[in-house]
Amino acid sequence: MIKVDNISKVYGEDAASFQALHEVSFELTKGANLAILGKSGSGKSTLMHALAGLDRPTSGSVSINGKDLWSRKQKEIDVYRNQMVGFVFQDFYLQNEETVLENVMVPLEIRGVGDRKQKAYAALERLEIKDKADNLTRHLSGGEKQRVCLARAIIGQPEILFADEPTGNLDSKTSEKVEALLFKLNKELGTTLVVVTHNEDLARRFANKIVLKDGQIISHEGKELTI
Amino acid sequence: MRTRDLVRRGMRNLRRNKSRTVLTVLALSIGAFTLVLTLGLSNALKSSVNSQLSLATNNELTVTLAAENKAQTGVAEYNPKATAVTSTQIRGEGATIQLLTKEQVDAFAKISGVQRVWPNYNISAKYLQLEGNAKKYVVDNIDVQSYSDQSKNMLAGTYPSNWSATEIVLSQSYTDTLGVPASDLVGKTVIVGYLDAKAKSVEQKFTIAGVLKKPTGFRGDQPATAGLITISIDAAAKIYDTQFNGTRDFNQYAYTTVLLQSPNDESSVRDAITALNKNYSVSSLSDIISRIKTVLNSVTYALAGFSGIALLAAAFGIINTQLMSVFERTKEIGLLKALGMPNSKIRNLFSVEAILIGLLGASIGIILAFAVEIFVNTTFRQKLIDIGFGSHAILISLPNVLIVAAGLGLLSFIAGVFPARKAQKLDPIQALREE
Ligand SMILES: Nc1ncnc2c1ncn2[C@@H]1O[C@H](COP(=O)(O)OP(=O)(O)O)[C@@H](O)[C@H]1O
Ligand SMILES: [Mg+2]
Numbered sequence: 001m002i003k004v005d006n007i008s009k010v011y012g013e014d015a016a017s018f019q020a021l022h023e024v025s026f027e028l029t030k031g032a033n034l035a036i037l038g039k040s041g042s043g044k045s046t047l048m049h050a051l052a053g054l055d056r057p058t059s060g061s062v063s064i065n066g067k068d069l070w071s072r073k074q075k076e077i078d079v080y081r082n083q084m085v086g087f088v089f090q091d092f093y094l095q096n097e098e099t100v101l102e103n104v105m106v107p108l109e110i111r112g113v114g115d116r117k118q119k120a121y122a123a124l125e126r127l128e129i130k131d132k133a134d135n136l137t138r139h140l141s142g143g144e145k146q147r148v149c150l151a152r153a154i155i156g157q158p159e160i161l162f163a164d165e166p167t168g169n170l171d172s173k174t175s176e177k178v179e180a181l182l183f184k185l186n187k188e189l190g191t192t193l194v195v196v197t198h199n200e201d202l203a204r205r206f207a208n209k210i211v212l213k214d215g216q217i218i219s220h221e222g223k224e225l226t227i
Numbered sequence: 228m229r230t231r232d233l234v235r236r237g238m239r240n241l242r243r244n245k246s247r248t249v250l251t252v253l254a255l256s257i258g259a260f261t262l263v264l265t266l267g268l269s270n271a272l273k274s275s276v277n278s279q280l281s282l283a284t285n286n287e288l289t290v291t292l293a294a295e296n297k298a299q300t301g302v303a304e305y306n307p308k309a310t311a312v313t314s315t316q317i318r319g320e321g322a323t324i325q326l327l328t329k330e331q332v333d334a335f336a337k338i339s340g341v342q343r344v345w346p347n348y349n350i351s352a353k354y355l356q357l358e359g360n361a362k363k364y365v366v367d368n369i370d371v372q373s374y375s376d377q378s379k380n381m382l383a384g385t386y387p388s389n390w391s392a393t394e395i396v397l398s399q400s401y402t403d404t405l406g407v408p409a410s411d412l413v414g415k416t417v418i419v420g421y422l423d424a425k426a427k428s429v430e431q432k433f434t435i436a437g438v439l440k441k442p443t444g445f446r447g448d449q450p451a452t453a454g455l456i457t458i459s460i461d462a463a464a465k466i467y468d469t470q471f472n473g474t475r476d477f478n479q480y481a482y483t484t485v486l487l488q489s490p491n492d493e494s495s496v497r498d499a500i501t502a503l504n505k506n507y508s509v510s511s512l513s514d515i516i517s518r519i520k521t522v523l524n525s526v527t528y529a530l531a532g533f534s535g536i537a538l539l540a541a542a543f544g545i546i547n548t549q550l551m552s553v554f555e556r557t558k559e560i561g562l563l564k565a566l567g568m569p570n571s572k573i574r575n576l577f578s579v580e581a582i583l584i585g586l587l588g589a590s591i592g593i594i595l596a597f598a599v600e601i602f603v604n605t606t607f608r609q610k611l612i613d614i615g616f617g618s619h620a621i622l623i624s625l626p627n628v629l630i631v632a633a634g635l636g637l638l639s640f641i642a643g644v645f646p647a648r649k650a651q652k653l654d655p656i657q658a659l660r661e662e
Contacts, residue, residue, distance in 0.1 A: 054565055055656045075569055082567025093562045093659060097243065110568045112229050152566075 002028045002051060002160070002192065007060030009046050009215075020046040021215040023060065025227065028208065030065070030159075032224035033186050033193040035203045038212035044196040045164055047212065051194065052087055052162045053080045064160075082111055086153030086191075088163035092145045096138035100124065100148050103137055107156045116155075123151040127181060143174030147181065154185060160192040161185060167199060179205065228572045230579075237580035240552065241587075248584065251541070251548045255588025255635060256595065258538035262531055263596035263631050267623035269527035275617040276519050286342075286374060288485040288496065290335065293506045294323040325506075326479035335485050338499040340492030345371065345460045346480035348467040351421065353428070355397075355456060357405060358416040364404060366419065367454035371463045374486055377439070383409035384437025390459035395419070395433035398455040399441045409438040419456065421466060424473045431466070433458065538635070541588070542642040545581055549646035553577065553653075560650050561658025574647040581643025582636050589635040593628050 009021040020043045028034050036044045049055035050062055053069060062069045069080065081087075086107075094103050101120050108116035124130040127147040132140060137148060146166060153161055163182065167175035179202055186193040197203055208222025220227055241248045327346065336344040348371070354363040377386035382402070387394050395417060402409045412435050420430050439457070458466075471477045487496055497509045553560070560573060600621040604611075612618055 049656055078567045078569045080567070081565065087565060089659065091659075093558065093565075095559060095562070106563070107566050109232050110228050110563065110566055110572070112232075114229070 001030045001065055002194075003063045003066075004047075004051070005061045005063070007047075007050055007057040007062060009043070009050065009055075010058045019215060021050070021057065024212075024215070024217055025060075026210065026217065026220070027226045028192070028194075029224035031186075031190045031192055032208055032222075033183070033206050034195070034208040034210065034222070034225065035206035036194065036196045036210050036212065037198060037203055039198065042212040043215040044198075044212055046215075048162055048164055048194065048196050051160075052085050053077045054087075082107060083156055084159050086156065086158035086161045088146070088149045088153050088161070088166045090165040090168045092149050092169075094137040094145055094148060094152075096136065098137065099134050100129070100137055100140070101133045103148055104151045104155055106152060111156065119155055120151070123155040124148075126154070126185075127151045141174075142170050143177060146170060146174070146178050150178070150181060150185075154189070154191070157189070158191065160194065163193075163195045165196055165198070167197070167202060175199070175202070228568060228576075233572070233576055233579045234583070236576060237583050240556070240580060241583060244548075244552070247548055247551070248587075251544045251584055252588045252591065254541035254544045255538065255585060255639070256591035258534050258541050259589045259592025259631055259635055260595045260599075261537060261592075262534035263593050263623055263627055264599060264621065265527060265530040265534060266627040266631075267596065267600055267621040269523055269530075270622040270624055270627070271617065271619050272523050273520060274619070274622055276516065276523070278617055279615065286487045286490055288487065288493070288500075288509050288511045289482050290327070290485055290500055291482045291508045291510075292325045292327055292331070292504065293508050294325050324481065324508075326476075326481060327483055329478040331504075332480060332483045334503060335483065335500060338485075338496055340488050340496045340499075341485055342488045343460075343486040344483060345464070345486075346483040348463045349481070350463055350466045350470055352419050352456070352466075353422065354420045355401070355454070356418045356420070357407070357412075358418060358432070360405070363420070364401065365454050366456055368456075369463065369466075370455060370457040372457060372459050380440050382438040382440045384413035384435065386439075387436050387459075390461070392459050392461040392465065393432070393434055394436040394459060396437050396439055396457040397435060398439050398453070400453045400455070402438055412438055421470065423469045424471060429469060431462075433462075538638060542638050545584055545639050545642040546645060548584070549577060549581055549643050550649065552580070553646050553650045556650075557653060557658045560653050561655045564653070564655035565659060570651045573653075574651045577647035577650050578640055578643050581639045581647070585635040585637075585639025585642075586632065588639075589632040593623075593631065596623060 004024060004026050006023045006025050007021055008019065008023055011018045011020055024043075024047060036047060038044050046055070050057045050070075056070055061071070064080070064084065069077070072080070095106075101117070101124070104120040104123055105116045108119060113119075121130060121133065124133055127150050129144060129147045129151065132144060132148075137145060140148065146169075150166075153163075161182070166182065167178055170178060182193060182195065183205065185191050195202070195206070203209060206222075208225040209220060210217055210225070211219045217227065329346075332344055332346045335341060350369055352366040352369055355366050356363045372387070372390045380386070382399055384396075386396060397412065397417075399409070402412060405412070415435050417433050417435060418430050419433060420428055423429050439455075485496065485500070487493060493511065493513070500507050500509055563573060563576075564570075600623050603621055604619050607620055608618055611620055
């Protein structure tokens with residue numbers, strides 16, 4: 001369960017400061033799927049970063065399974081990032097000079113797991129890209145890269161999977177495939193799925209939705225979501 | 228992240244930036260190379276000094292008596308009653324000594340731990356003649372028996388361990404001059420001619436016990452060792468009596484030698500001697516060796532200091548390289564942090580890389596130094612032995628290698644601290660948003 005309580009985010013200081021989030025609150029049931037919608041600059045990424053333990057909100061709190069996130073020590077937040085959540089970035093953030101396999105194994109490498117190849121192959125298999133395991137990521141197509149990102153995000157078996165505009169850089173056909181995979185993971189593994197998008201077609205498939213405008217929730221729907 | 232994964236990542240990154248890595252490593256290896264070579268050279272020098280001086284016994288002390296008014300400047304007033312004062316250059320200090328009397332010398336013999344005492348007899352001989360041979364040859368110098376092991380230095384015969392007053396040992400020059408093989412000389416009788424106190428010629432017979440090899444090393448080329456004979460202390464004392472009894476200088480000696488029962492007695496005997504008179508100055512071979520070593524060490528430190536400066540310059544190379552690396556890998560660092568890598572590990576990642584550069588530089592420098600060591604030592608081996616230096620011009624020791632490797636590792640680690648901190652401070656989101 002994700003509980004967001006009155007979080008605000010102010011970037012910068014004094015005259016140059018900008019408030020990207022205004023007292024946002026909501027609750028999402030464990031295992032649910034949620035789409036965060038809104039125009040560019042509405043604060044979607046900022047909200048997601050606050051949930052994923054990537055960027056500290058200026059005020060308010062986020063709690064995961066009843067445990068406050070941002071009051072934890074940095075080391076515990078690191079563990080949260082590494083073990084509780086998986087993250088898919090819009091721009092992939094793959095290490096292009098390395099193989100698919102090496103990229104996928106990074107979360108386990110950070111965790112200090114010795115035997116990680118088997119799990120990496122399993123993740124690649126689930127995303128139907130195992131045959132590319134030994135290719136350098138820079139030789140892959142956009143859709144393939146995003147699937148490698150997904151494999152990297154799920155290799156540590158996270159409880160929550162975050163994706164920031166996962167199909168933003170993909171054509172509609174490959175978008176389709178990646179979307180299907182996201183929902184498959186949500187269903188099969190019971191992973192809570194939180195996706196930022198401004199793609200209407202993709203948004204339609206989600207059971208729960210939030211629409212942001214200027215850092216505030218202007219509308220929402222879904223049974224597993226309470227505001 | 229496990230250490231081996233940190234090292235693996237570090238190595239991968241160094242490989243990726245080959246030319247930059249090579250240049251930084253090269254700068255370090257030059258410093259390491261000169262440092263190791265300097266240490267190796269100094270080792271060889273010290274070992275050469277050791278082996279040459281250890282030929283002589285370590286059991287002997289030399290005692291002189293310093294003049295009372297040492298601090299006096301200018302010229303002293305003439306005093307007809309004063310004992311003769313000789314100006315002697317001792318260790319280049321221009322010190323003035325007083326002569327020792329027989330009573331003073333005899334007092335040393337009573338000190339516990341002293342085996343034997345004999346003064347510098349300052350005797351001389353005119354000629355040496357092989358019995359049955361018409362020709363006489365000049366005697367350049369008379370040595371008094373040594374208590375150290377000379378068996379290595381013998382050309383023929385033996386160096387007596389228990390000298391009798393009629394035994395004599397000749398230097399190799401005599402066999403060469405006489406044209407008689409050394410082994411044939413052993414057991415033969417020689418006549419040594421010298422002047423007595425009234426300048427009248429006296430002859431004395433000796434039996435040849437052995438022949439000494441031509442010395443190598445420091446004493447090798449001294450002309451005074453050409454016509455050198457060695458006799459027992461007792462024989463020297465007797466000749467001294469003949470040559471000086473009745474002269475003004477009789478029973479006054481520039482210095483005396485004190486033979487210890489064991490080297491362990493050195494400090495107690497020294498104390499006992501200076502307790503007799505604080506003006507006694509006691510020196511031993513270990514003094515001389517330690518003085519030479521002090522000089523060698525100073526030179527070594529100075530040379531090592533220059534290598535240190537080269538290494539310091541190289542350390543700035545590491546800082547530069549690592550800062551560039553942090554800058555180039557902003558995205559990678561951001562990603563690793565976003566995926567939960569703790570700050571401390573991010574820092575370690577860059578520290579490990581810096582240490583790898585350091586160890587790589589050290590290894591190359593050390594290998595080069597070993598190569599030079601092998602080359603120099605094999606090429607000049609015979610020459611070094613001929614001049615009596617020893618068989619090695621460079622002697623790199625394991626501690627040298629370990630110290631340089633550890634020192635360079637540490638230096639690189641320190642140089643890497645600043646870039647590593649910079650990496651640690653990166654904000655993951657900022658790093659990822661950056662284009
Ligand atoms: N580091 C930052 N400093 C200042 N302003 C920022 C920073 N990051 C984001 N913003 C601003 O905050 C607002 C919300 O950004 P973001 O959450 O990325 O929007 P979205 O993901 O919805 O496009 C934008 O106007 C953006 O310019
Ligand atoms: Mg965004």
